[in-house]
Each structure stands twice: as C-alpha cells, then as structure tokens.
Amino acid sequence: MSDAQLVAQLKQLCTQLVDFAAGCPRGGSEAWDARLAELGARRLPDEERQRHLLQGAPLAAGPLPLEFRWALEAVAAPLLPRFDDTGKGPAVVEEAMRSYLARVKPRPTTSSIFANAMATTKTYANTGAGSKTLGCETCGAPRMHGNEALVCGYCGSERFV
Numbered sequence: 001m002s003d004a005q006l007v008a009q010l011k012q013l014c015t016q017l018v019d020f021a022a023g024c025p026r027g028g029s030e031a032w033d034a035r036l037a038e039l040g041a042r043r044l045p046d047e048e049r050q051r052h053l054l055q056g057a058p059l060a061a062g063p064l065p066l067e068f069r070w071a072l073e074a075v076a077a078p079l080l081p082r083f084d085d086t087g088k089g090p091a092v093v094e095e096a097m098r099s100y101l102a103r104v105k106p107r108p109t110t111s112s113i114f115a116n117a118m119a120t121t122k123t124y125a126n127t128g129a130g131s132k133t134l135g136c137e138t139c140g141a142p143r144m145h146g147n148e149a150l151v152c153g154y155c156g157s158e159r160f161v
C-alpha cells in the first residue's frame with residue numbers, strides 16, 4: 001500500500017475515534033472505558049482523572065486529552081511501521097489530536113474568557129511564573145508542577161511554548 005493510501009486509511013480511523021470521543025461526556029464514560037480496553041490502551045486511575053479535570057486544559061465534553069492520545073496511538077500503531085516516509089503517520093495523529101481538542105474545548109463566552117483570565121492570574125500568582133506564559137501549544141494546559149520534561153502531562157504533546 002502506498003503512503004497516500006495509508007494516510008487515507010489512518011485519517012479515516014482517527015476521524016472515527018475523534019467523532020466517538022467528542023460524543024462522550026466530559027471525563028469519559030463506560031463506553032469510552034470499553035473502547036480503551038478494546039484498543040488495549042491505558043487509562044488513568046480515577047484520582048488522576050479527577051486531577052486532570054481540575055488542573056488540565058478546560059474541557060466541555062469528551063475524555064481527557066491524554067487518554068485520547070493513548071487511544072489514538074493504539075489505533076495508529078499497526079499502520080505506522082508500514083509508511084515509507086516515517087513522518088507522515090505521526091503527522092496524521094497530531095492533526096487528529098488538535099481536531100479533537102478543537103471539538104471538546106469550551107466555547108468562549110465573555111464570562112468564560114473572564115473566568116479563564118482570573119484562573120490564569122491565580123495560577124501565575126501561585127507558581128510565581130511571572131508574566132511569561134508557559135503552556136502547552138496543543139491543549140493549552142499549564143505545565144504540570146514539577147514536570148521538567150518537554151512533554152505535556154495533560155495531552156502528551158512534545159512541545160511547550
């Protein structure tokens with residue numbers, strides 16, 4: 001199979017997962033847990049889920065971004081080694097990750113912008129991070145306290161801005 005066909009197949013699988021996950025309630029559901037189990041993907045322990053819901057990027061719906069990434073990686077795993085150009089598969093996965101986050105983030109309203117601004121101000125005051133924003137480029141979550149690695153603790157993306 002050519003890379004173009006693999007890209008098309010992978011996109012289809014990723015889109016199905018994005019649609020399924022975006023239709024789940026905030027924080028996931030039994031159906032989501034069943035999908036993770038079916039894919040052989042990890043899930044966060046309940047207390048970690050609660051912590052991510054409280055401290056990670058705001059979600060209006062859907063399971064936690066990190067669990068979504070694990071499911072996405074499980075979906076993509078059988079196809080990735082078949083690409084001639086090894087960069088193409090991961091690019092589709094990242095695109096699906098961003099489209100999922102765009103679907104589940106809360107719609108900005110005047111009050112939520114204000115609430116976010118207040119929450120952000122409070123976070124800076126608590127961490128002493130000053131005026132420079134240190135957040136995840138993909139999901140917008142603040143860097144997890146004590147996490148010095150350049151991987152987001154909330155969505156698994158590799159870069160911070």
Ligand SMILES: [Zn+2]
Pocket residue numbers: 136137138139140141152153154155156157
């Ligand atoms: Zn992130």
